[in-house]
Amino acid sequence: MKLQVMPLEKLNPxxxxPRKDLQPGDAEYEKLKHSIETFGCVQAIVWNERSGNVVGGHQTLKVLKDLGRTEAEVSVVDLDDEHEKALNIALNKISGSWDNDKLDALLTELAADMDFDMELTGFDPDEIDALGEELGEEAAGIMSKLSDNVAGTLADTFLVPPFSVLDARQGYWQDRKKHWLGLGLKSECGRGENLTFAKSLQMGKNDNGTSVFDPVLCEIMYRWFNVPGGLVFDPFAGGSVRGIVASISKMPYVGIDLRPEQIESNIQNAKELSLPEDGSLQWYADDSKNMDKYIEDGTADLLLTCPPYFDLEVYSDSPNDISNMDYAGFTTAYSEIIGKAAEKLKENRFAVVVLSDVRENYGFYRDLTGLTKRVMAEHGLGLYNDIILLNQIGSGACRVRRNMVMRKVVRTHQNVMVFYKGGPKGVKDYFPELQEIDDKKVADIVGSNPE
Ligand SMILES: C[S@@+](CC[C@H](N)C(=O)[O-])C[C@H]1O[C@@H](n2cnc3c(N)ncnc32)[C@H](O)[C@@H]1O
Structure with missing residues (x-):
């Protein structure tokens, strides 16, 4: 090692x-400064005498200048450009975070020289491949690296990153769900087994197969696709989630469900949560074919509903329960209800239907999503966003081997179909640009924060 005292002005960054440039005030910068003040500069800056560039110790150089030093003992190397860059990466690789764009550019540049030994950078070929995939699939990267700044920024405004795949498996989604559960939502009450909402989340051993509407999906649908304070209509209300989240989000809600016990339980749940009893949250027990009794045409600002997925779950033995009909009866009744519901919507508003195609006996799919699109189109609503909701795998893990005997993959997603009534050009005129939410506002939306 050739050590030499050099004036700092001769050392060119x-x-x-490719390392992030630390600034005074950054935690890492202050730590380094403190360490140099305490122990002195025990790690020599590496300097390439051929180019004049610093190869390692950029942050140390910055701190030394900041401390008013004018010279330092440096480790002098004599390298061509390629080797200088490789050594820079190798020295930096030890710890800390990368500026991915610069790192990618640098590795790509070095790799362009077929003869260059890339392992001099300290990255083995697998690591370089993995990094390339990560950097190449930008959107996927954003989705998977949720702690990543970009996703963080998106979440500040949209709650979750607004891509066409919504991933309910992610930690941020599950954390948010816990906030809602902490409020005491009991969406499953009113069902046969009277399960609590919280129990139903323990997927796997306690998964009894009944579906519960995800409160996080609900809040983002309200945030993204309703106007502030807009009336939500729901012709297959089911559990209390959509009504309660609407009430907390300060949006009036009208929900209809065939089963009186479900409606009673929802009303009870709203009382337990001390939601305002000012008539803004309304549930009615009736066949939704009779929806004209409860809501006028052209008055709803958002249609958000989750109909029976044909007979996947049978909710009651009532002859009017569409989950209890043969497929021909289901399609007729479902089309009638969805068509009527579309008429309840104002012009220039969204309708969101959460649904999944279901298998018939031989394993082929029934086209429930196609049916919904056709009915909506007949009522002037076009499909505007086609979203996949990725559910937790839960009990699917137990079925997967058995399913694959028949080459049937386990379905772990649902469709979130977002329709628009009117010309989509008007969207930006009717829907204000979403603003960043500060912590307080998030707490306001959620109502309370159990943590
Ligand atoms: C998929 S479920 C709702 C489950 C949902 N995930 C939730 O939020 O609880 C559909 C609901 O439609 C209701 N339903 C079935 N036929 C109906 C009809 N003709 N009119 C109104 N509601 C009906 C069922 O009682 C059931 O609660």
């Missing part, structure tokens, strides 16, 4: 340095 490398323009391509």
């Amino acid at each position: 490398a323009a391509y340095n």
